[in-house]
Amino acid sequence: MASAFEYAPAPESRAIVDIAPSYGLFIDGEFTEAADGRVFKTVSPASEEVLSEIAQAGEADVDRAVLAARKAFEKWSALPGAERAKYLFRIARIVQERSRELAVLETLDNGKPIKETRDADLPLVAAHFFYYAGWADKLDHAGFGANPRPLGVAGQVIPWNFPLLMLAWKIAPALATGNTVVLKPAETTPLSALFFADICRQAGLPKGVVNILPGYGDTGAALVAHPDVNKVAFTGSTAVGKEIAKTVAGSRKKLTLELGGKGANIVFDDAPIDQAVEGIVNGIFFNQGQVCCAGSRLLVQESVQDELLDSLKRRLSTLRLGDPLDKNTDIGAINSEEQLTRITSLVERGESEGAERWSPACELPSAGYWFAPTLFTNVTQAHTVARDEIFGPVLSVLTFRTPDEAVAKANNTPYGLSAGIWTEKGSRILAVANKLRAGVVWSNTFNKFDPASPFGGYKESGFGREGGRHGLEAYLDV
Amino acid sequence: MSDKSEQQRLSVFKTYKLYVGGKFPRSESGRVYEVTTRTSAAGAAGKDKWLANAPLSSRKDARDAVVAARKAFGGWSGATAYNRGQILYRVAEMLEGRKSQFVHEVADAEGLSKSKAAAQVEATIDRWVWYAGWTDKIAQVVGGPNPVAGPYFNISSPEPTGVVAVLAPQESSFLGLVSVLAPVIATGNTAVVIASERSPLPALSLGEVLATSDVPGGVVNVLSGRTAEIAAPLAAHQDVNAIDLAGADDVLAKELEIAAADNLKRVLRPQPVDDWSAMPGTDRMTAFLETKTVWHPTGSLGASGSSY
Numbered sequence: 124m125a126s127a128f129e130y131a132p133a134p135e136s137r138a139i140v141d142i143a144p145s146y147g148l149f150i151d152g153e154f155t156e157a158a159d160g161r162v163f164k165t166v167s168p169a170s171e172e173v174l175s176e177i178a179q180a181g182e183a184d185v186d187r188a189v190l191a192a193r194k195a196f197e198k199w200s201a202l203p204g205a206e207r208a209k210y211l212f213r214i215a216r217i218v219q220e221r222s223r224e225l226a227v228l229e230t231l232d233n234g235k236p237i238k239e240t241r242d243a244d245l246p247l248v249a250a251h252f253f254y255y256a257g258w259a260d261k262l263d264h265a266g267f268g269a270n271p272r273p274l275g276v277a278g279q280v281i282p283w284n285f286p287l288l289m290l291a292w293k294i295a296p297a298l299a300t301g302n303t304v305v306l307k308p309a310e311t312t313p314l315s316a317l318f319f320a321d322i323c324r325q326a327g328l329p330k331g332v333v334n335i336l337p338g339y340g341d342t343g344a345a346l347v348a349h350p351d352v353n354k355v356a357f358t359g360s361t362a363v364g365k366e367i368a369k370t371v372a373g374s375r376k377k378l379t380l381e382l383g384g385k386g387a388n389i390v391f392d393d394a395p396i397d398q399a400v401e402g403i404v405n406g407i408f409f410n411q412g413q414v415c416c417a418g419s420r421l422l423v424q425e426s427v428q429d430e431l432l433d434s435l436k437r438r439l440s441t442l443r444l445g446d447p448l449d450k451n452t453d454i455g456a457i458n459s460e461e462q463l464t465r466i467t468s469l470v471e472r473g474e475s476e477g478a479e480r481w482s483p484a485c486e487l488p489s490a491g492y493w494f495a496p497t498l499f500t501n502v503t504q505a506h507t508v509a510r511d512e513i514f515g516p517v518l519s520v521l522t523f524r525t526p527d528e529a530v531a532k533a534n535n536t537p538y539g540l541s542a543g544i545w546t547e548k549g550s551r552i553l554a555v556a557n558k559l560r561a562g563v564v565w566s567n568t569f570n571k572f573d574p575a576s577p578f579g580g581y582k583e584s585g586f587g588r589e590g591g592r593h594g595l596e597a598y599l600d601v
Numbered sequence: 602m603s604d605k606s607e608q609q610r611l612s613v614f615k616t617y618k619l620y621v622g623g624k625f626p627r628s629e630s631g632r633v634y635e636v637t638t639r640t641s642a643a644g645a646a647g648k649d650k651w652l653a654n655a656p657l658s659s660r661k662d663a664r665d666a667v668v669a670a671r672k673a674f675g676g677w678s679g680a681t682a683y684n685r686g687q688i689l690y691r692v693a694e695m696l697e698g699r700k701s702q703f704v705h706e707v708a709d710a711e712g713l714s715k716s717k718a719a720a721q722v723e724a725t726i727d728r729w730v731w732y733a734g735w736t737d738k739i740a741q742v743v744g745g746p747n748p749v750a751g752p753y754f755n756i757s758s759p760e761p762t763g764v765v766a767v768l769a770p771q772e773s774s775f776l777g778l779v780s781v782l783a784p785v786i787a788t789g790n791t792a793v794v795i796a797s798e799r800s801p802l803p804a805l806s807l808g809e810v811l812a813t814s815d816v817p818g819g820v821v822n823v824l825s826g827r828t829a830e831i832a833a834p835l836a837a838h839q840d841v842n843a844i845d846l847a848g849a850d851d852v853l854a855k856e857l858e859i860a861a862a863d864n865l866k867r868v869l870r871p872q873p874v875d876d877w878s879a880m881p882g883t884d885r886m887t888a889f890l891e892t893k894t895v896w897h898p899t900g901s902l903g904a905s906g907s908s909y
Contacts, residue, residue, distance in 0.1 A: 205727055208734060212690060250683060257686065257734020264742050264883065553754045554900035575682075575737050592741045 130443070133450040135237045140228045142314065145176040148184055148337065149320035151191035152330030158183035163339070165313055168234035169447050169456040169491045177313050180336035185305070185345040188334040192276040192303040193351055195331030200273050200301035204260030211256030211299060213326040218249040221322065225315060229287055230447045232314040234456030234492070235410050237448050247572055248291040251590075254574035255295035258595060262300065265592055267601040273301035274377055274600055275353030280343040280367075281316075282359045283309035283458050284413040284514075289358050290316050292589045294333060295574075300598040302354065305334045307346055311459045313337035344370070352376060354598060358415070361512075361538070361583050379587025379597040381415065381579055383512040384540030387533035388418030388569065389555065391526075392427045394545035398567065400434045403518070406543060406569040408442065408496055411457055412516040415584070416541035418569055420509060421520045422529050428522050432500065439496050440483040454516060457492040466494050466515035473499050473508035478519070504535055512538070526551065530558045539581030543569045562588070617653050617801075619662065619825065620808025622669030623818015629665070632657035634826065636802060640712035652709055655801045658826035660834040663793065666822035667838055670764040670791040673819030678761045678789035682737035689733035689787060692814040696726045699810060703775060703803060710774040710800035724878040725776045731881065732783040739788060739886055747894070754897045759890040761789035762867055763842030766835035768828055768857075770847050774800035776877045778807070781847045784885035786820055793822045793841070795832060795848065801825035829853050836860035843867035843889050847874075 145162070147154035161179040166172060180188070199207070218225065225248075226240035233240075262271050277297045281289035286308055297304050308316035316335045323333050336342055340363070347355045347367050357367050358381040371378050388406050390399050406418030423431050447455035457463045474480050478499040487493040494515055502509050502519040509519045523529040533542055542561040544552050552566040562580045565571060572578065577591035587597045617636075618625040634657045637649035656662075677685070696703065700722055708718035744758040765785045770777030774797045785792045796804030808823045824831055828848055835841055836857040843866050846854045854871050861868050869888040 205731065209727075209730060212730065212733075216690075253683070253686065253690075254737060257736075257738060259734075260731060260880075261734060261738065264738075266742075550898040550900035553897060554752075557899060575741065592738070 130451045132446070134446060134448045135227055135230075135241075135450060137227060137231070137448065139224045140231070142175050142228070142231075145178075146313070146317045146337070147178045148180050148188070149317065149333070149335040150184065150188045151195075151334065152324070154320070157181055158187070163310060165232060165311065167231050167491075168311070168458050169488070171490050174231060175314065177317070177337045180307070180338040180342045182345045184336060185342065185349055188305045188336050189276055189278070189346075189349050189351050191331035192305050192334055195329055196275055196303045199298075199303055199329060199332050202301075204262060207299060207301065208256045208259035210326055210328055211252050211259060211295060214322060214328070215249050215252035215256055217322050217325050218245070218252060222246070222249065225287060225318060227448070228318060229315050230455070232312045233283065233286060234447050234458055236452040236455040238450055238452065239410060244285055244288050247574070248287050251288070251291040251574040252295045255299040255594075258296075259299040262595065262599070265595050267596065267599055271300075271599040271601050274598060275302060276351060277302045277304045277354040277356060277598065278346040278349060278352040279304055279306040279356045280346065280359065281306065281308055283312040284410060284415070286312040287315040287319065290319060292358075293356055296589070296594045297354075297356075297598050298332065300595055302598050303332045305336060305346060305352070307336045307338055307343045310337070310339045347371060355379075356587075356597065357381070361585075364585055377597070379579075379589070380585035381587070381589060382540075382583065382585040383514075383538055384415045384417065384580065384584050385420060385510065385512050385536045385538045386416055386418045386541035386543070386561070387420045387422050388543035389422045389529045389533060389545065390424060390427065390431060391544075391546035391548075391551065392424040393547045394427075394567075395547065396427065396431055396434055399431065399545040400438050402543060402545065402567070402569040403435060404438055404442070407518045408454060408516050409570050411454060411494070413458060413462070413514050414570065416563060416570065416578075418541065418543050419513060419518060420533075421518055422523055422532055423520065424529070425522045425524050432520065436481065436483070436498070439498070442483070442496055444485055444493065444495065445488060454496060457494050457515065460492055462514065463492040463494060466513055466517065469508060469511060469513045469515075470497060470517055473502075473506060473519075476506050476508075478502045478506050478508055504532060510536065526555060530555060534558075534560050537583040540579075540584035541565070615653070617655050617805045617825070619656050619658060620805065620811065620821070620823040621662070621666045622672070622822065623812060625808065625812075628656035628658050628826070629661050630657065630659035632659070636800070638709045638712065639800060653802060655805065655825045658824040658831050660830070662824055663831050663834045664838070666793040666824055667764060667835070667840055669819040669822050670793050671840055673817055674763060674791045676817055677786070677791055677820045680789070682740070685787065685789065686733045686736035688815045689729055689736065689783065692810060692816065693726050693729035693733065695810045695814045696722075696729065700726070703806065706803045706806055707775045710797075710803055711772070720878070721773075721776045725779045728776065728779050728881075729783055732787040735784075735883075735886065736787050739883065739890075742883065743887060743890070744892070749896075752899045752901045754899050755894065757892050757894040759788065759887070760893050762889050762891050763790060764840060765790045765792050765889050766832070766838075766841050766844040767792050767794040768832055768844070768846055768848035769794055769797055769804060770874065770877070771797050771799065771828070773797075773877045775803035775807070777847070777874070778804050780877050780881060781845055781885065782821065784881070785845065785889055788886050788890055790843075790889050791820045793824065793835060795828050795835075796823060796825045797848065798826070798828045832857055833860065836866070837863060839864050841866060843869070845869040845888070846871045
């Protein structure tokens with residue numbers, strides 16, 4: 124896009140991070156090869172460059188890791204809360220110290236812009252550990268009765284969209300409450316979890332308290348099915364979440380699921396349009412739209428539709444897509460070829476069903492996995508692009524006339540993770556928020572996260588909450 | 602420290618100073634008083650060892666400290682709870698690095714063995730960590746939405762009360778001091794603290810730690826001297842919002858409570874504490890918190906929809 128805005132390249136240096144040619148599994152405080160010797164490659168989605176070769180955990184490794192976590196549980200859970208707190212504070216501080224290194228690493232492995240890993244992911248990771256560190260010796264005050272007990276070994280499976288942040292959301296509350304963990308990072312983004320293993324070493328965390336098992340879906344399936352796991356926590360797709368719910372049925376495993384979404388971003392006619400446009404862009408193009416709580420359905424009041432869409436298209440034309448390590452990049456790479464294929468096919472389906480597709484002029488790099496920011500107008504509630512989670516930079520625009528219609532349309536989905544409300548009127552915000560079947564409602568803002576604030580879904584977006592005082596419950600025997 | 606090494610090299614004494622508004626002034630009165638080691642046996646024999654001349658603070662020093670605390674209140678109470686938590690944790694980090702100095706000072710101040718003094722100092726460091734974790738949680742424990750019978754969103758949140766005068770415990774010169782000071786500032790108040798009269802040196806040295814821990818100047822102000830002399834103007838001060846009487850005896854506590862009633866200061870009466878190392882609750886924080894309740898109409902999804 125030739126325009127008045129020509130920027131010189133401003134790449135963040137890769138030199139700050141040293142990626143080894145290969146990594147093992149992290150079990151009982153040691154890096155080790157997989158029992159069957161299998162490995163897989165992790166690539167940079169922005170260039171398809173192979174970053175490293177990773178050991179791939181199989182069933183025997185899951186056994187070993189769960190055993191290590193079980194052994195570590197006795198001592199870890201018996202530690203005074205104040206001592207567990209200090210380990211977690213150490214981890215929080217080391218994450219802060221190493222945050223630029225981890226931000227560059229995450230951008231390389233995931234493909235998201237450095238400005239996001241640097242200014243959102245990493246600060247939130249450190250804050251999450253800091254917050255739950257403080258709970259470790261205050262569980263008596265958390266509202267679950269005196270001396271609430273941990274569950275035991277937690278099996279945790281996390282996605283690739285916020286690799287280290289999802290790790291923090293899982294590990295920090297688990298350890299604070301006295302559980303030990305076996306965590307499986309996603310196959311496309313294993314590196315930051317393996318670097319986290321090194322942070323555990325620096326923090327002097329006792330062996331076996333945290334175990335990291337890179338692998339594919341079968342590794343995760345073996346972990347959640349393992350008979351000696353007491354708690355299963357999963358973030359990912361609704362389809363896999365349902366499989367996991369079936370797997371743990373009939374067991375005593377406590378389950379929390381943080382799944383997909385099709386968030387409605389509702390813009391009323393009195394909303395400040397420029398502010399709303401920024402919120403809409405943030406809601407669906409943050410992290411290339413690969414966000415479970417993305418505002419992927421824009422519900423705009425009919426009377427301001429034209430004004431809003433003009434403004435939104437103008438804004439989208441200024442987004443900069445390209446090298447994720449460039450500090451000026453707004454839109455990075457799609458995380459994998461598989462995900463790009465999925466986005467592409469859903470968008471083609473949207474077109475074939477009659478919705479009107481629009482993208483700004485946008486040159487895509489030749490290597491790597493890329494998708495231009497995309498808008499669909501003339502979308503009805505029956506269209507696939509209004510119903511299915513696309514998990515990409517694709518926004519479907521629908522309209523409404525009355526608040527009741529907005530609420531009805533917003534709730535017309537099996538999902539219920541997030542929603543946004545844009546209006547100057549406070550009472551309208553609260554009335555609409557009351558009626559939305561969604562776990563997080565942002566008003567006049569979007570995609571805000573804080574460790575003190577609980578996050579999680581209604582309906583098929585899963586159950587259980589992560590973050591805040593509420594996030595402790597998932598890891599306590601209450 | 603053998604006599605031989607002292608012959609080889611004469612040590613440098615520290616001039617102990619107040620900590621007010623982020624600076625280290627002497628008392629404006631120019632007065633000092635003698636601080637000695639504390640062991641009952643030595644005391645009985647009249648052999649207490651001289652430790653330092655500490656500033657003997659005046660009424661004017663107390664008022665200056667209140668001005669500094671008031672000036673710091675807006676920034677400190679307006680900082681995010683997360684930010685305050687990190688700063689309190691930073692205090693713990695700085696103290697850990699200066700542990701040996703404080704073990705020495707606490708041992709001298711309280712007549713303790715090295716190992717008992719070390720236990721006191723370690724518990725003090727951990728106390729900062731405990732309160733660092735409370736900054737962003739206390740509102741989640743003592744605040745929350747209220748289900749009022751009407752179309753209103755109604756939420757109660759704790760807010761710091763303002764400038765708090767703190768009479769530190771007389772016996773526990775460091776752990777006791779931090780146990781009463783940290784909860785006051787964790788929630789966003791600013792403090793004027795009167796150190797233990799007999800053993801003020803660990804408190805005065807704490808000022809040096811606070812000054813290098815990103816605690817903004819004026820958030821904590823440390824005065825040494827005669828507790829009764831300094832506390833009287835603080836208890837009567839119209840710009841002090843609350844007073845913790847931990848370091849007052851019964852007679853003084855009653856006098857100060859009467860003076861404090863003049864502008865209805867929040868008063869925390871002295872409570873018997875056998876063991877400052879016991880796990881604290883939340884009462885020392887809630888004593889210096891106001892509760893603010895906000896109402897907002899929610900409208901309702903009526904048939905007409907007009908109430909949006």
